Amino acid sequence: MTEPDIKKGLAGVTVDYTAVSKVNPETNSLLYRGYPVQELAATQSFEAVAYLLWYGELPTDAQLAAFVAEERADRTLDENVKQAIDLVPLTAHPMDVLRTAVSLAGASDPAAFDNSRESDLAKSKRLFAKLPAMVAYDQRRRRGQELIDPREDLDYSQNFLWMTFGEIPDPVVAHAFNVSMILYAEHSFNASTFTARVITSTIADLYSAVVGAIGALKGPLHGGANEAVMHIFDEIGSAENVSPWLDTALAEKRKIMGFGHRVYKHGDSRVPTMKAALDTLVDHYDAPDLAALYDTLESEFVSRKGIYPNLDYPSGPSYNLMGFDTQTFTPLFVASRVTGWTAHIMEQAASNALIRPLSAYNGPDERHIPGYVPDAEAE
Numbered sequence: 572m573t574e575p576d577i578k579k580g581l582a583g584v585t586v587d588y589t590a591v592s593k594v595n596p597e598t599n600s601l602l603y604r605g606y607p608v609q610e611l612a613a614t615q616s617f618e619a620v621a622y623l624l625w626y627g628e629l630p631t632d633a634q635l636a637a638f639v640a641e642e643r644a645d646r647t648l649d650e651n652v653k654q655a656i657d658l659v660p661l662t663a664h665p666m667d668v669l670r671t672a673v674s675l676a677g678a679s680d681p682a683a684f685d686n687s688r689e690s691d692l693a694k695s696k697r698l699f700a701k702l703p704a705m706v707a708y709d710q711r712r713r714r715g716q717e718l719i720d721p722r723e724d725l726d727y728s729q730n731f732l733w734m735t736f737g738e739i740p741d742p743v744v745a746h747a748f749n750v751s752m753i754l755y756a757e758h759s760f761n762a763s764t765f766t767a768r769v770i771t772s773t774i775a776d777l778y779s780a781v782v783g784a785i786g787a788l789k790g791p792l793h794g795g796a797n798e799a800v801m802h803i804f805d806e807i808g809s810a811e812n813v814s815p816w817l818d819t820a821l822a823e824k825r826k827i828m829g830f831g832h833r834v835y836k837h838g839d840s841r842v843p844t845m846k847a848a849l850d851t852l853v854d855h856y857d858a859p860d861l862a863a864l865y866d867t868l869e870s871e872f873v874s875r876k877g878i879y880p881n882l883d884y885p886s887g888p889s890y891n892l893m894g895f896d897t898q899t900f901t902p903l904f905v906a907s908r909v910t911g912w913t914a915h916i917m918e919q920a921a922s923n924a925l926i927r928p929l930s931a932y933n934g935p936d937e938r939h940i941p942g943y944v945p946d947a948e949a950e
């Protein structure tokens with residue numbers, strides 16, 4: 572019998588075409604619909620990038636104005652979703668809160684079963700507009716604070732920060748947040764996006780696919796890494812502790828969160844852009860100690876293991892400086908990645924094939940229940 576060619580973790584397996592984004596580890600580039608992500612981060616709003624991912628082209632001024640008006644008018648947290656969030660115990664992780672809130676939002680949508688592109692676009696835009704309120708409110712209630720209403724005079728990033736902290740953000744902070752949202756938006760067939768495509772391939776609805784993707788993103792090998800980076804920073808404390816801390820962590824064969832990538836082996840194409848944004852935040856908040864810890868851990872780990880930082884490494888400390896609670900970091904990733912997920916959901920639906928791979932059995936040989944006699948009539 573020939574041994575099956577198993578690719579554990581689907582590593583190196585190409586499963587389908589996508590026109591949404593292209594990751595090229597050889598040239599260290601990431602393109603959204605053909606545009607380098609660095610160029611998008613330098614020139615575009617997250618709203619324009621969301622539009623690009625869904626429609627395949629950047630919006631004209633008129634198209635962007637229409638989309639932005641729609642988004643601003645749809646930001647308010649629905650009362651039933653607010654009540655559902657209130658019911659989730661504070662011991663639950665914010666990702667569980669988000670999974671519940673999105674699930675309820677989907678269950679409340681009478682068009683949930685309409686899988687047409689037009690309906691899925693409307694749902695994608697609704698989730699895009701509503702997620703900031705869900706994320707911001709959950710952080711606030713954990714701090715014993717009230718929900719803050721959205722402001723239509725603020726753009727997406729400004730409003731997100733406003734709803735979380737109740738202050739109009741400094742332009743440096745709003746810009747860094749916008750950059751992070753653009754960089755997190757899309758990354759081809761990562762685990763959560765693939766999860767969304769698997770669910771879509773059964774012709775389930777868009778909300779089910781997004782809820783499943785939230786579950787996949789939660790883990791520390793994927794989106795949960797941005798939170799885990801901050802836990803590591805807290806554990807290490809300061810730059811002078813990096814060396815002994817690394818000695819112990821590596822001896823214990825711990826994974827150092829925020830480093831390594833399944834696809835990029837020579838550095839993540841998004842890191843320099845996010846690191847530049849982090850640098851502006853370090854200056855703005857006067858946080859040289861955090862910068863020293865960041866630089867020391869990076870240089871020591873890279874020189875010892877030759878494994879480079881991924882996007883979660885600069886984004887975790889950036890969200891920390893902005894004032895987000897550590898547990899809120901991965902929900903921020905959701906608010907961004909919902910754009911890529913939904914672009915992939917619509918792409919999968921447009922040329923669907925049920926995703927159903929094979930497995931190779933390595934359990935016990937066929938065996939039988941002692942004393943069982945097959946019923947001849949039923950056979």
Ligand code: CMC
Pocket residue numbers: 580761791792793794795796825826827828829830831832833834878881882883
């Ligand atoms: N710390 C320590 N060792 C590592 C790390 C790390 N962060 N990453 C990889 N390695 C080692 C790993 O132990 C293995 O060593 P050995 O061959 O001796 O067993 C070798 O490098 C290959 O690692 P792998 O886990 O087989 O590689 P992979 O391609 O399956 O894993 C990864 C990629 C992201 C799961 C892994 O690098 C990792 O666990 N990183 C830490 C978690 C993290 O930062 N995740 C975010 C990923 S990127 C953004 C996102 O999706 O959110």
